[in-house]
Amino acid sequence: MSNLIEARDITVRAGTTPALRNVDFYIAPGEIVTVVGPNGSGKTSLLRAITGAADITSGSLKRRDGLRIGYVPQNLRIDPSLPMTAARFLSLPKRRSLTDIRTALASAGAEKLEKRQIADLSGGQFQRVVLARALLEKPDLLMLDEPTTGLDQPGSAAFYRRIESLREETNCAILMVSHELHVVMASSDRVICLNGHVCCHGTPDIVASAPEYRALFGSGTQGALALYRHQHDHSHPHGPDCNHPLEETDNA
Amino acid sequence: MLDDFIIRAALAALGTGIAAGFLGCFVVWRRLAYFGDATAHAAILGVALALAFGTSALTGVLGISLIMALLLSTLAGRQLGHDSILGVLAHTALALGLVIVSLLQGIRIDLSAWLFGEILAVGKSDLALIWSGTVLIAVLLIWRWQKLLTATLSPDLAYASNINPKREELILTLALALVVAVAIKVVGALLIGALLIIPASAARPWVRTPETMAAMAAGIGALSGVGGIYISAQANTPAGPTIICVAAGIFMITLLTRNLTRLKTL
Numbered sequence: 001m002s003n004l005i006e007a008r009d010i011t012v013r014a015g016t017t018p019a020l021r022n023v024d025f026y027i028a029p030g031e032i033v034t035v036v037g038p039n040g041s042g043k044t045s046l047l048r049a050i051t052g053a054a055d056i057t058s059g060s061l062k063r064r065d066g067l068r069i070g071y072v073p074q075n076l077r078i079d080p081s082l083p084m085t086a087a088r089f090l091s092l093p094k095r096r097s098l099t100d101i102r103t104a105l106a107s108a109g110a111e112k113l114e115k116r117q118i119a120d121l122s123g124g125q126f127q128r129v130v131l132a133r134a135l136l137e138k139p140d141l142l143m144l145d146e147p148t149t150g151l152d153q154p155g156s157a158a159f160y161r162r163i164e165s166l167r168e169e170t171n172c173a174i175l176m177v178s179h180e181l182h183v184v185m186a187s188s189d190r191v192i193c194l195n196g197h198v199c200c201h202g203t204p205d206i207v208a209s210a211p212e213y214r215a216l217f218g219s220g221t222q223g224a225l226a227l228y229r230h231q232h233d234h235s236h237p238h239g240p241d242c243n244h245p246l247e248e249t250d251n252a
Numbered sequence: 253m254l255d256d257f258i259i260r261a262a263l264a265a266l267g268t269g270i271a272a273g274f275l276g277c278f279v280v281w282r283r284l285a286y287f288g289d290a291t292a293h294a295a296i297l298g299v300a301l302a303l304a305f306g307t308s309a310l311t312g313v314l315g316i317s318l319i320m321a322l323l324l325s326t327l328a329g330r331q332l333g334h335d336s337i338l339g340v341l342a343h344t345a346l347a348l349g350l351v352i353v354s355l356l357q358g359i360r361i362d363l364s365a366w367l368f369g370e371i372l373a374v375g376k377s378d379l380a381l382i383w384s385g386t387v388l389i390a391v392l393l394i395w396r397w398q399k400l401l402t403a404t405l406s407p408d409l410a411y412a413s414n415i416n417p418k419r420e421e422l423i424l425t426l427a428l429a430l431v432v433a434v435a436i437k438v439v440g441a442l443l444i445g446a447l448l449i450i451p452a453s454a455a456r457p458w459v460r461t462p463e464t465m466a467a468m469a470a471g472i473g474a475l476s477g478v479g480g481i482y483i484s485a486q487a488n489t490p491a492g493p494t495i496i497c498v499a500a501g502i503f504m505i506t507l508l509t510r511n512l513t514r515l516k517t518l
């Protein structure tokens with residue numbers, strides 16, 4: 001099967017300045033790819049180039065024909081002057097049946113929120129409602145831009161576990177931008193480290209040991225990576241009983 | 253029936269109220285209150301230019317409103333805030349319009365009619381124009397409704413669903429120019445902004461979905477229009493400002509009753 005997205009040598013503009021230069025990028029069906037990088041490194045610009053929201057000034061970006069994208073943007077804010085129930089939000093831009101809406105809310109962990117006003121939801125609830133909306137597209141590619149911003153540690157751990165189980169059910173590809181390296185790397189097939197260009201990319205292990213990556217993130221994240229590795233190494237020899245699953249919390 | 257000027261005025265105010273109330277929801281949701289005001293003020297320049305070149309005032313108003321709205325949405329950039337750009341363009345257009353009017357020799361124009369409306373002078377052709385504008389605006393908004401809402405919610409979500417938010421913005425800009433053209437005879441250039449904002453704001457505390465807000469805002473706009481004409485005929489007050497006062501009264505009532513019912517449930 002062909003790649004969902006294939007970008008060759010693209011330069012992406014954010015405002016008047018280029019946010020990304022000469023980036024090659026692809027994502028295959030069913031893959032989990034994580035994009036990491038410091039602030040202003042062009043992570044969001046890459047996602048916006050894929051949706052068509054950001055201008056590509058050179059190079060080429062191809063989307064597979066009929067590609068369906070489910071998008072959970074960063075820091076989505078809905079103006080309180082716009083009255084909107086969660087169910088109505090899920091019916092945009094395509095009208096959906098109440099059954100479909102309930103199913104999507106349930107699989108995103110946002111049961112019984114359909115009649116609630118978006119403005120009254122907590123950060124965690126809103127994030128799950130936005131995820132439910134993305135799922136209704138039956139996406140080939142699910143794009144998540146720092147989806148756990150504003151969630152606490154257990155909340156974001158629960159969110160990532162949900163993403164993993166969703167991928168097992170739907171087998172969609174996932175492109176995720178994150179700063180929580182230890183959580184993200186655990187589930188990724190590939191990691192791309194950005195800093196205006198592609199610093200390094202490859203499997204989590206390769207990227208974590210790449211000198212470019214260490215130069216960008218320094219020793220502070222070494223600790224975080226070590227933590228992930230410890231958990232990962234730990235759970236395998238001892239079997240599932242020795243896992244330390246975090247309680248799934250409602251962030252209300 | 254249409255021969256009675258009060259009936260014509262009431263029908264004109266009804267159509268204008270519906271159109272402005274409906275579109276006003278988007279103006280409120282997208283925080284375009286100043287934008288609506290600025291576009292309406294610029295219409296005076298349109299009137300002046302139309303007189304200078306001997307074309308119909310409507311062409312001038314539509315043309316300048318459209319150019320103004322397009323300029324505003326493209327110029328608003330990084331170095332100057334939206335409000336500053338609006339201030340510069342809107343007041344320049346208004347001032348330039350007034351200057352051009354004063355320079356026109358041999359043409360006498362009743363400026364206050366354009367600034368504050370002259371609804372009692374609405375003729376059958378004006379009425380036809382107002383109602384076709386109203387129908388056009390309603391059809392435009394209903395046709396694009398889902399896309400307009402998505403683009404209003406978040407341009408990023410719109411792009412991901414293959415909707416170009418810039419195109420939807422253009423549709424709203426076009427609708428705004430149409431509303432200005434429809435409303436200028438009814439409430440005048442200075443008060444069009446109020447007719448956009450007040451009905452939508454009055455509806456907001458009572459509604460839970462965008463559809464009910466649009467319907468209620470259109471209803472409040474219609475009620476203000478007809479009620480304003482009735483009161484102005486009874487009390488012999490200027491029609492345009494009376495319509496706005498009725499809308500403001502409804503706004504106060506919905507605000508107060510909403511807060512009272514909230515207090516009761518505490």
